[in-house]
Structure formats: structure tokens, C-alpha cells
Amino acid sequence: MQGSAAPVLGPIVAASDALAPGVPGDLTVAFTDTNASETHTASASIDDACPSAPPVVREVRGNGEVNLRHTFCQAGSFTVRVKVTDRAGNATEVHRMLSVGDGSASASASSARALRTLAQ
Numbered sequence: 001m002q003g004s005a006a007p008v009l010g011p012i013v014a015a016s017d018a019l020a021p022g023v024p025g026d027l028t029v030a031f032t033d034t035n036a037s038e039t040h041t042a043s044a045s046i047d048d049a050c051p052s053a054p055p056v057v058r059e060v061r062g063n064g065e066v067n068l069r070h071t072f073c074q075a076g077s078f079t080v081r082v083k084v085t086d087r088a089g090n091a092t093e094v095h096r097m098l099s100v101g102d103g104s105a106s107a108s109a110s111s112a113r114a115l116r117t118l119a120q
Contacts, residue, residue, distance in 0.1 A: 006090035007033045007040060012080055019100045021072050029066045029082045029094060036062035038086045044068050048078040048100070055082065075102035 008031060015026040033040070042055040044066070050073040055066045066082055077099050085091040 004035045004038065004086065004088050004090060005033070006092045007031045007038075007084045007086055009082070009084055009092050009094045012082055012094055012096040014098060019072060019098060021074050021100060021102065024069050024071045027068045027070065027080060027082075029084070031064055031066065031084050031092075033062045033086060035086070038062060038088070040064060040084050040086050042066040042082060042084050044080065044082045046070055046078055046080050048072050048074060048076070050074075057084075072100040075100050
């Protein structure tokens, strides 16, 4: 299908804002293609040096989503890249920086909220 446009990707969305090492995190990217009969593949990379299962593509008539489950093995800031390619070879890539906490920051925030509630 030479001449078809590349798929259009939305942002990478994390199912939870509280990503932590050792806990699986789900990431999703929605996409659309002007050619409703096009099929797609996806690849993903995360620069945390931890193994990851390949992404899963689900699509119907030019609209779809890429789902990725990843377990971060350490705290820090990491770049997630997702690339969607149609069968004609047209591709689009999106990326997002994710912060993976060690749990202490969110625990401190929860404790501070609890103390404010008790003081009221």
C-alpha cells in the first residue's frame, strides 16, 4: 500500500501515576490510521535495562491501541518509546519520560495527609 499515511499515535498513558520498582505497570498508546483495512505491529523500548514482554496490538478498522506491561527493576526516570508500523512500512513513534519511585516519597505524602486530617 504505497502512499498510505503513517498511523497517528496518542500519548503514552500509564494506568497508575504511582509506578514502583518490582510492581508491574501497564502502559497504553491509542492510534488511528486513515486506511481502515491497514494492519499494524508495535515495538517498545524502556531504558531501564530490565526485560520486558513485547507489546500487544489490538485494532479494529483503523483504530487501535498498544498495550505494554513492564516491571521496573529500579527507581529513577526512564524513557519509554513506542513505535507503531503499518503493513506498508509507515511508522510513527512516541516517547514519554516516566518517574519510578522507591515508595518513600508516596509514603511520606500519605503520612503528611493523614497528619493534616488528624490535626483538623
